[in-house]
Amino acid sequence: MFQIHNKTPYPSGLAFFLNAHGAEQVTVVSKATFQLPTYFDSECVLSAEQRPILYCDEYFAEPGRSSLHYPADVVLGKYTTDVGIIGHVHSPSGRPASRVRASLVLGDLRKDIDVHGDRTWRANWSGGFSATVPEPFVSLPIRYERSFGGTDITDDDPRQHAAYPPNPIGTGFRQKRAALAQHPPAEP
Numbered sequence: 001m002f003q004i005h006n007k008t009p010y011p012s013g014l015a016f017f018l019n020a021h022g023a024e025q026v027t028v029v030s031k032a033t034f035q036l037p038t039y040f041d042s043e044c045v046l047s048a049e050q051r052p053i054l055y056c057d058e059y060f061a062e063p064g065r066s067s068l069h070y071p072a073d074v075v076l077g078k079y080t081t082d083v084g085i086i087g088h089v090h091s092p093s094g095r096p097a098s099r100v101r102a103s104l105v106l107g108d109l110r111k112d113i114d115v116h117g118d119r120t121w122r123a124n125w126s127g128g129f130s131a132t133v134p135e136p137f138v139s140l141p142i143r144y145e146r147s148f149g150g151t152d153i154t155d156d157d158p159r160q161h162a163a164y165p166p167n168p169i170g171t172g173f174r175q176k177r178a179a180l181a182q183h184p185p186a187e188p
Contacts, residue, residue: 002026009046013053015074029053029073036087060143067144067169088139089115096136115140121172129177148172 006012012030019025033047054073060066071084085104091097097117104111117134124130140146149170151163164173 004028006030009050011050011053013055013074015055017076027074031073036085060145065169083109085142088141089113090139091137094138096138098134098136102142113142115142144169145171152176 002014002016004012004014008030010030010032012028015027015029017025017027031051031053033049033051034044035047036044051070054070057063057068057072058070060069069086071082073082083104083106089100089102091100099117100115102113102115117137117140119131119134121129122132144167147167147170149164149167150173151161151168152173152175153161154174154176155161160175162175164170
C-alpha cells in the first residue's frame with residue numbers, strides 16, 4: 001500500500017492510473033497556495049488557507065456554461081508544475097480605469113492580460129459596429145465569462161446557433177450584424 005509521509009505545510013495526494021501499455025502508474029501531487037503581492041516590490045507569501053488537492057474540476061456554476069473556478073490537480077498527462085491565477089484585476093492606486101494591463105512573472109514565465117471595463121456594440125458611421133469606450137472600473141474578476149467569445153443563440157433556428165471555439169462561454173460573439181446592437185463585446 002502506498003502512503004505519503006508529507007513533512008511540508010502543503011497538501012499532497014496520490015492517484016493511480018494505467019499508462020498506455022496497461023501498466024500501473026502512480027502520480028504524487030503536492031500543492032501550495034500563495035497570496036499574490038499588492039505592490040510590485042512585494043513578494044508572494046504562503047496563504048494562511050491551503051487549498052486541498054482536487055481530483056475533479058470545480059466550476060463557478062454549470063460545467064460548459066461557466067468557467068473553471070479550480071481545475072483538477074490530478075490529471076493524466078500533467079507531468080510538471082502548473083501555475084493558475086484565480087482572482088481580480090485591480091486598477092492602479094484604486095482609482096477607476098477604463099483599461100488595465102495585468103502581468104504574472106514567475107522566473108522565465110510571463111503572462112499578460114489586458115482588462116477593459118464593460119462595453120457595448122454601437123453602430124458606426126460606416127454602417128458597421130464598433131465597441132464603445134470601456135466603462136471605468138476599480139476591480140473586475142478574471143473570468144472567461146467576461147472575455148470575448150460566447151455562443152450565438154439569437155437565431156430562431158437552433159441549427160444556426162454557433163459558438164466561438166476559443167471561448168464558447170464568453171460574450172460579444174455574434175454571427176449577424178443585427179444581433180450586435182443588443183450584446184456587449186467584452187474583451188477584444
